[in-house]
Each structure stands twice: as C-alpha cells, then as structure tokens.
Amino acid sequence: MSDIYDLITKRMDLLTREKEVFADNILRSSVPGEREKVIKFKNLVTHGGATPKAQATGLKSTNKNHLSLSTHLGSTRMTTKKTDSDVSLSGNTINAEDQLRKINDATTKYYEMTSLYQSYMRRHNTVITGR
Secondary structure, eight states, X not given: OHHHHHHHHHHHHHHHHHHHXXXXXXXXXXXXXXXXXXXXXXXXXXXXXXXXXXXXHXXXXXXXXXXXXXXXXXXXXXXXXXXXXXXXXXXOOOOHHHHHHHHXXXXXHXXXXXXXXXXXXXXXXXXXXXX
C-alpha cells in the first residue's frame, strides 16, 4: 500500500517543481527577449526518474536515506516554449497573469493531493487502531 503514498508524494514533488518554474517565469517576465520555460512530460518519462548525467555516469544511491543526484526532481528538464503569439514589444513571450493562473492551478492540485494523502493516513489509522 506504500505505492499509493509514493505516487502521491511524487505528484506533490512535481507540482512543487512546476510552481517553481512558473514563479521563475514571472520573475523573468519583464526581461526583454525572455521566453516561457515549461517542464516537458517526455523528459520525466524518458529519464525514468534519473538525471541524464546520473544515468551516463552510472551513479546510484547506496542508501535510501542519502540524497542523490537521481531524485526525480532533478529529472525535470526545462525547455523554452516556442511561440510567437502574444510577443511584447521587448520580444518577451511570458504572460505573468497566465503564469499566476498556472501557479493557482498547481496549488489547488497540491492541496488535493494533500487531502488524498491525509485520507489514506486516516484509513490506515482506522485499520490499525480499530477505531
């Protein structure tokens, strides 16, 4: 049953990473020539949770309690979104309002995952304690 906890935790980590990318986009929204950065799902799947550098060098975790380069947060590559729509006079394609909306969506999903996690914890407590 710990698989469900792992999945929820990984989803929460990804949502946190997405919010960091959106916040970085907002920070760079006034810089001329900047493009919106996004996390590609393809990179999450193809690297299997490890960074390309960690895969190439054969690095692995020797103890599950140690921090490693192959954490799934490191596997989220950012790429710039190639679009010519909504380009400002400075050549910037980042829409701060859109990024704020995306942060709000990610935060809502994060709280949903937190609620789901708590629900499973309560269920396990009920089974264990019998109350």
